[in-house]
Amino acid sequence: MRIVVTGGAGFIGGNLSVYLKGRGYDVVAVDSLERASTKSLLEEAGVELIVSDLRYSIDIPRADIIVHTAAYIDVDESFRKPYEYIVNNTAVTMALAKKSLDDSVKLIYLSSAAVYGEPKYLPIDEDHPKDPISPYGLSKLMGEYAVSFYGRLGLRYAIVRPFNVYGPGQRGSYVGVIARFIDRVRRGEPPVIYGDGSQTRDFIHVSDLSRLIERIIEVDAIGVYNAGSGIETRIIDLAKLVSRLANLDLEPIHVDAKLGDIKRSYADVSKARSLTWSARKTLEEGIKELFDQP
Numbered sequence: 001m002r003i004v005v006t007g008g009a010g011f012i013g014g015n016l017s018v019y020l021k022g023r024g025y026d027v028v029a030v031d032s033l034e035r036a037s038t039k040s041l042l043e044e045a046g047v048e049l050i051v052s053d054l055r056y057s058i059d060i061p062r063a064d065i066i067v068h069t070a071a072y073i074d075v076d077e078s079f080r081k082p083y084e085y086i087v088n089n090t091a092v093t094m095a096l097a098k099k100s101l102d103d104s105v106k107l108i109y110l111s112s113a114a115v116y117g118e119p120k121y122l123p124i125d126e127d128h129p130k131d132p133i134s135p136y137g138l139s140k141l142m143g144e145y146a147v148s149f150y151g152r153l154g155l156r157y158a159i160v161r162p163f164n165v166y167g168p169g170q171r172g173s174y175v176g177v178i179a180r181f182i183d184r185v186r187r188g189e190p191p192v193i194y195g196d197g198s199q200t201r202d203f204i205h206v207s208d209l210s211r212l213i214e215r216i217i218e219v220d221a222i223g224v225y226n227a228g229s230g231i232e233t234r235i236i237d238l239a240k241l242v243s244r245l246a247n248l249d250l251e252p253i254h255v256d257a258k259l260g261d262i263k264r265s266y267a268d269v270s271k272a273r274s275l276t277w278s279a280r281k282t283l284e285e286g287i288k289e290l291f292d293q294p
Helices: 011-022 039-045 075-080 082-102 135-152 177-186 206-219 235-245 283-292
Strands: 002-006 026-031 048-051 065-068 106-110 157-162 164-166 192-194 203-205 223-227 253-255
Touching: 002 011, 011 026, 011 039, 011 206, 039 048, 065 082, 075 082, 075 135, 082 106, 082 135, 106 135, 106 206, 135 157, 157 206, 164 177, 164 206, 177 235, 177 283, 192 235, 203 206, 203 283, 206 223, 235 283
Parallel strands: 002 026, 002 065, 026 048, 065 106, 106 157, 157 223, 164 203, 192 253
Antiparallel strands: none
């Protein structure tokens, strides 16, 4: 089976491409290299890379499945550059959905938990109201609408909504809170927390996300699936865990909370578990692995 991964040299796309290659799939990564962070991982794994900017041409090789991970993902930047986010995240997704329909190719679209906005209830299931609070979240939701529109015309698709993904290769605009904490602690500096640290998030290792996507491919699943651990973790506890794993006693520094920062968030992953999948890597295991990397 041949799988094309767009954004294949990015954090999620690169890790996914290497994982699927290791599982025996014929994988082709497509990326503009504008914000690539895993190009070396692709080269080491022998994954074919095609350099192409999908904003200008949806010129990708023939495949059985397309996994669309390419996107701008910096929430703060999206407020400054909303037009660029709509073009790169929404318009490209719409063009890719049309091409997938025309070519009779199944499309797996990597959306985001950002489509939900401020939770109305917890845990967040796939039927939770969608009310994004950033242009980034809006662009990903509009991408979902584009995919489902072509779905009504016959496109076979699945939508995956990752929560807070972490793992190797998080650089540039995808440096999440775990990577930032580790970077500071490695220098002997305390983690910096926005607000009091009582806010919560659901962290999922990129290997578990890759396993879920593989499972969707294996069973030919259709529909929308949350991708998370289903575990609610306080940011203050995360900071303490990172310091403890570094064998350091560092008291976090607290700064003003970010405007519009969501207070609590974690996923209901019942639908994903119905595919006989669950997150395997614990937060402690995942962070230990990141400390062991150069």
